[in-house]
Amino acid sequence: MGYWNRLLVVDLTSRSVETRELSETFVRRYLGGAGFTTRLLYEAVGPEVDPLDPENVLAIAPGLLVGPSVPTGSKTSFGFKSPLTGGYGKSIVGAKMGDQLKRAGYDAMLIKGVAKSRTTLVIEDEEVRFESAADLWGLDTWETDDALKERYGEQVRTAVIGPAGENQSRISMIECEDRQAGRGGPGAVMGSKNLKAIAVKGTKDVPVARPDELEELNQKWRLETTGRGETEVEGTGSATVDVEFGTGEAFDVKNTVLGIYPTRNWQSSYFKSAYDRLEDPENDRVSLDPRYWTEKYVNTKRPCPYCTKPCSQYFEAEDTKYGDIEVDGPEYETQYALGGNVGIDEIEATAKANEICDHLGLDTIDAGNAIAWAMEAAERGLLDETHLDSIEADLAFGNADAVIELLEKIGKGEGELAQLLMDGNARAAQTLGAGEEFAIHVKNQAPAGFEARGIKGMALAYGVAPRGADHLSSCLYALEMGGDFWKFEGYDRQRMDGKALALKAMEDLMMVYDMTGVCKFTRGLTLAEGVRELVNAMTGFDLSTSELLTAGERTYNLSKGYNLREGFDRSDDRLIPRFTEEIPNGPSAGESIDEAAYEKELDRYYTVRGWDSAGVPLGQTLEELDLEEIMGAIGTAHELVD
Structure with a gap:
């Protein structure tokens, strides 16, 4: 229970649709959301495919906990080969469309091929059809959403592109009704497929293994997330710190x-x-x-x-x-x-x-x-x-x-x-x-607004993130800014060394959030232990916290493996050059990052990840994560060396 065990496969080229069964092994290993989209992407799109080729895919999967009223359980994952980075693409969004996809009876959707003409994909429970978007092409995202609701009813939920996606800008996003799948250029993928919009309406109740237990947990987390429970967000003293501002x-x-x-x-x-x-x-x-x-x-x-x-x-x-x-x-x-x-x-x-x-x-x-x-x-x-x-x-x-x-x-x-x-x-x-020396990016993607010279662990977080410079792959800033978070205490934001272990652990935890669909702004409340309770009530799997975090680690290693198969190497986990310059003014004046110190901590990070010095996962690491089948494709030696 907890799943429909159904993958909707849409071929825009042939205008055909099929439903495939998801195995129990697949759902237990990858749970949902980014777990599903990462595995589907790895299997579907290899290094010979350009991100704007018809052979690229758009994989869409609501998080496991999307649908049955789990507090903040809203996130849907979009997976694709990134037009911006040329590698692993993932964008997470609080999409109403993802909720409706789950209610239409699908755990995930895989869109491939290219439409011969400008197209809207319409999903209404079991009915999936292709309709003309000729009159929508050129409209902005809001105009497109309005037109779709007028055409298919106010209840329909949408994912659309604007002119930037139509023009295949590599920094274009997918608009999901005031929420954006923004990073990595997913809008360009839709544009390259002549897919202007996806409109979804579902009417089914989402299956739950232990509904009474899940509702009891939902009540608990409603109190906690609204600030009426007993838990405080770590480092803030409040459960509602983000709400007012x-x-x-x-x-x-x-x-x-x-x-x-x-x-x-x-x-x-x-x-x-x-x-x-x-x-x-x-x-x-x-x-x-x-x-x-x-x-x-x-x-x-x-x-x-x-x-x-x-x-x-x-x-x-x-x-x-x-x-x-x-x-x-x-x-x-x-x-x-x-x-x-x-x-x-x-x-x-x-x-x-x-x-x-x-x-x-x-x-x-x-x-x-x-x-x-x-x-x-x-x-x-x-x-x-x-x-x-x-x-x-x-x-x-x-x-x-x-x-x-x-x-x-x-x-x-x-x-x-x-x-x-x-x-x-x-x-x-x-x-x-x-101007390359002052182009602020990793793997061609610009970072979020945390100046790593004053919060040095974020330099490493940006450098190693598989989808390019990224703060949400780890949310390490939550630890760096306050010094304490989850299992870690006393961290000094102005030190480069000693951040590798915490970064690895935080990445695995945040991947769990991306797989389950629970918002990361509850990260100081639910943590791994709270998410585990929800997952087990939803699925009946009775996973331990260690097993849950291993699922996050598995998906993270697969995302790294995707990039390695694409030809990425250690040089792509780089320190942004500007970070070696001293900050000229303000509270962090004089701070910079020493490149040798960065490389030393990168070595430590690879070690705690179970990777070799080139950043390639070791055979034993992949075997423990049930990923041994990818060894040859990503350059892992099959024989283990003591």
Whole structure:
């Protein structure tokens, strides 16, 4: 129980559909969500396939605990070969569409091939059909969702692309009704398949092995996540720390206390001007810190399905100098990427930039970092007139008009500069033949807003993450910022050494969240032990905590194996070059990361992972994880050496 044991396979080329049975071995080893999509991707797409080829797939799987009202059990995984990195692609989203897919009777869906014409995939329980999207092509994401609801009913839940995905921008995302599968370029995969939209409506009750036990646990976690239980989020003293101000609630701490807020293309980690203006009552701009803007601009929340700890801040403003604005957010990562990192210090401009990205289908992190790179390149005189003349505004840090204009052009692929940036900062530098030393990325993906020179374990977390520079593969910042989390205590954020063991453990735990669909903003509440109780009530498997974490470790190693099979090696687990430079000002002034210290900790990380010095999993490691069949493909020696 706990599963339908059904995989929906959709072939866009032949316009055919089949349902395959998922074995008990498969579901026990991979549980759901990112476990399913990682295994499906590994089996379906090899190194000979370009990410924009028809042979690439889009694997979609709701987390195991999505459907039966588990508090914050909302997350769905999208798996694909990443157009941005060329390797393992995973994007996790609180998608209503994923919930409906589960209720339609499917544990996962695999989409392959390419449609001959622009297509909408419609799923209504057992009925799966292909319908024309000719009249939807060119519409933005909100317009597309409105059209689908008018066509198929208000109950339908959607995953759609905007013009950025249609133009196969490698930083394009999939919009899921105010939630985004943002990282790695999944929008480009849909665009390459002529797939404009997926519309799903399900009416079935999700199967549960022990429903009474699960409902008792649901009641427990509803109390805990709403702050009415006995548990406190580790390091915060509160179970609802994210609710009032959203994911940016620690903006001030990151900026003025810790000095880990990236600014001006990561040239600094302290955004002084964001606070200087608060002393100027005649300046009517509102700070990026949500403590200053939520009361003025947020009147409602639009949370993910089954959310009891809503971080959603639905921003609404009329008659600003950037026009009317309506957007869910900006979340912290957008407050950084389209705020301090491009030198913008007013929330209205950042919110408008966020709105444009959501409508056109751009990932805010990579879009903001691409523009920040271009601003530094312009500052250094590296861009020629054809680039600079393709936008009207002056391309300079702090010029919100330039950011807003450029986002519009990037989303639509208009103009020389936009075309340079629409595939991210790393490819822009490669195309230009200059600026690679200040293109902030790992594996071509830009990182989240945690300045690793002031929180040094995050440098390693960014470096080794299989999907490219990534904070959510480990959430190590939760330990680094507070010093204590879960099984670990007394960690010094300004030390590079001693982070490997904690990083490995946190990665395995966070993969469990991605497999089960429970939101990571409950990570300080549920932890592994709480998730285990929910999984066992759902499935009847009676897994131990160790077995649950081993499932996370298995999927993590498979994601690493995917990249190794693609030709990635130790050099791809690199230290971002800018991190070797000293931070010039703020609370972390003078901090940098020594490259030799980084490489030493990378060695330790490979050791605790059970990998060799090149980062290839050892045979014994793969055997213990039931992954011995991938040894030859990823370069593991079959004979173990003492």
